[in-house]
Amino acid sequence: MKKRFFATALVAAMLIGTVLSASGCSSESSDGKTHITMLQYKPEAVKAFEKMEAEFNATHDDIVLKIESPNDAMTVLKTRFIKEDAPDIIGIGGDVNFSNFLDADMLMDISDFEGLSLIKQAYLDIDKNLEFVPMDGVYAVPYVANAAGVLYNREMFQDNGWEIPTTWQEFMDLCEEIKASGQQPLYFGFKDVWTCLAPWNALACDLAPADVCRQVNKGETKFIDEYPEVAEKMLELLDHAQNDPFAYNYNDACTAFANGESAMYCIGSYAVPQIQSVNPDMDIDSFVMPGCDNEKDNILNSGVDLQFCVTNECKNKEAAYEVLSFLLEDSTIQTYLDDQNAVPCKDTEFKLSPALDGMLDYINEGRVVDYQDHYYPAEMSVDAQIQTFLLDGNVEKFLNKFDTDWVRYNRDIIRKVQEYEEKGGNE
Amino acid sequence: MNKKLSRNQTFLLITVPVLALFFCFNTLPLIKGLMYSFTNFKGFGSYDWVGMRNYADLFTDARVGKSYLFTFKFALVATILTNVIALLLALGLNGKIRAKSALRGVYFVPRILGGLVVGYIFGYIFTYILPAITGGSSMLSNTGTAWIAIVIVAAWQSIAQTTLIYISGLQTVPEDVYEAGAIDGATGWKSFKELTFPLIIPFFSINMVLSMKDFLMVFDQIMALTKGGPAQSTESISYLIYNNGMGGGQFGFQSANAVIFFIVIVAISVFQLNFTGKKEEQL
Amino acid sequence: MKQKNKVAATTNWPLTILLILGCVTVIFPLYMAIVIAFKKPSEMTNDIGGALSLPKSFSLENFAEAMRVTDFWHSLGYSVLITVATVVLAILLHSLAGYAIGRSMAKSKFYKVSYLYIVSGMFVPFAILMMPLVKQTAQMGVDNWFGVILCYLVFYMPMNVMLYTGYLKNIPIALEEAAFVDGATTWQTYWKVIFPIMGPMHATVAVLTALGTWNDVMTPLVIMSGTGANTLPLAQLTFQTQFGTNYNLAFASYLLALLPILIFYLVCQKQIINGVVNGAVK
16 A cells, blocks of 8 residues: 555656656757857846847747746856856856856857947946956957936926935935935935945945056055045935835835835936836936036946856857847847846947936946946955945944955955066056 | 575665765765865866865954854854743643644644745844834844844744654653642642653753754855845854855855864764763663 | 543633734734735835735735746646655655664674764755755756755755664564564565554654755755756745845745645644654654
């Protein structure tokens, strides 16, 4: 009796397995076509990518494109690299992960890809800067960028006659004015540590050199000399936050802002779809973080949000280029833009979301600088260090630790950079 | 298989494949992990041997030190809290009450739920419900109280099983022990201290060992509630190893951390088992 | 018998009521989950009344959407597959190993060492095995649900072998000798005599292994990555992506993830509770 029960259970389990696997993977490539797999890291854009995949496969007979958008994509991607089973194309952000993949020789030089000439130079430069030591060749196609600064509730601003601030003083005055009117100027979601980086990056763009990390790696400066103003202005922002900003996470802050609980929200343009999922009719606009005392000195914080790289394991470069060319077609980019709130890196006119109105001039003029945190090593957890600092308020202690930790976490890179400098490498 | 196998041959035929499987999926990766602890491996791509550097760093790394302190503080407090509440609950549930099995059934529910999902639900309660009731701020946003919130959730889940084990312990205490005690005037606290507790000491030590080990490895609750924050005040060792080893590029360094952690856990368990060894044998 | 009646007659009502009130600590979080799961994002407010209140309507919209987003039936299928296969194989394999090792431990050093070797695996933190295992399963071509099952069989081996050998001590060897006399081999004796006797321990192993595998996230996350397959807890990570958390949808999905095991618990409550107790006490 018992034995039969076990046997039945096992057979049943295996049967489910077969059924699931059968429905899980499609027929293998005995069809003579080239198969290209792509893994992209933005699960919120899965719908746009599904459309793009269908469109590509409908128009190409010889290549089959498969786009994967897993949850926790960076872990998945890293495990795929460990397994030596990397996808042909990866869609990742222009951040330290890209630098690491590059440093570990995972990516292919694609400087002979023609589509690169269509990309705005500013974004190619941003990607170039992410290389730990300058390398020959090009390793990524910047696709879309995002921008971070301050989002504001256009309706609230119009109703109260508030004006867009262009200097730090104006910004602080505006916060006071809003508070005096009995409303909440800013809302933060600092429980999610990464949200601390949004205002931090935006301020650092205005107030610190763009290549500060590289300078530190070369031993030319220290963070304690470059970041104090950024840190102090972070504390000033905190004065205008809601009660207990460390209790709420990103989602809470988006919800509160969407419900009109605050007039402004220091975050990137990537938050707009999330905010509008709570309040679809909300009229959101944005302005550049006015960190400087002079409008002319302000710079928009904008980095590559999504870029495509071809991995070294890709066996059919031509087919991969075909896919990249398709992705760069205007109509494909528009598909993406309609779904996601982003700034295309291609040098063509597109219809952008009204939430970017206030940043448009900066974008068109190319007055943009990359996110500073794209150079911070993930394991150093700078976001958590900023949160720690905001809780205790000691600028000097925070930046001293920043400097010590930096050397510790980056020593292999610093060694590489300095070896490179010694060999006479120059920019 | 015409020939009949001897008893020893049969045993060998069973044991060897099992050992091989175990070696393949436990020892082999362990050895590889040990190997990586001497490298600056990021988890992918090329890497260099760095000798003992990771281990030397480990002992001077403030963040690692802090995570060990947090983990031990957490495990100790959670173990005590869990066992005290569970023991009280077990006494209650073993008392002269109505709907005994239904009540036991309800109190056991937390054990079967997944830690991650439970953590998400509690995270919401700590952020919105509790501050609204108390008028204060969220426990999770304060470095002084965030760890207590994690203790509460971890205890909430583990009390279920601990209680159950105490109940089964209490059921081994024969009724006439109490009657004899009552004649001597032992009631209430005195009866518990002098009669009940000595009889359930084996169950007490099991619970201490089990909950201590589970709490030292705490991961899901932290992942769901604080992600190590605020201000890195709730980073447990397991969380740090996972977060910086997998997410960050510190795989080699965190492998060294895992090796040390492994040694620490073995040492504590050996100590606890030695300490309670005699009592265990009584079972 | 007399005493039993006396106990029933003198119910401790204050204690009963106290314990019933205490149930709130268990039920309240679940109540919250249910309430939130039925609400719409626009019904969510950051104040106490709004958070506790019942939703305006009990529409199943969130649940339908959650099932779509997490590909519920597929995820459930994989969870069931992995859990059932792990449990069945664990019972068959670990009981055999426990038998072979347990019966020979006293006489042979080899088995004594084997026992300690396997049991010591209990202390190995998963974190250290994770990355090498990912590489290894991929090289062996089992970076899928099957590899996850193999891993679980090894992860639960220390505990289960310990439980089985412990239980075996209480089974007199004389039972087996009777079968030998009838000419049965050790193998046959095991299946006919020992395996059925270990029934209670099978239940314990089944419950403990099932609870562990069902709720585990890490192993399937790292091993099955890239196969497009999810287990039910794994699918919940969808709601933790930085840029897309929606509490209502998430809680509907959490409830759906909790539901199968809650139903299972309601049906097999007694076996589960006994299993957990035996596992810890034996």
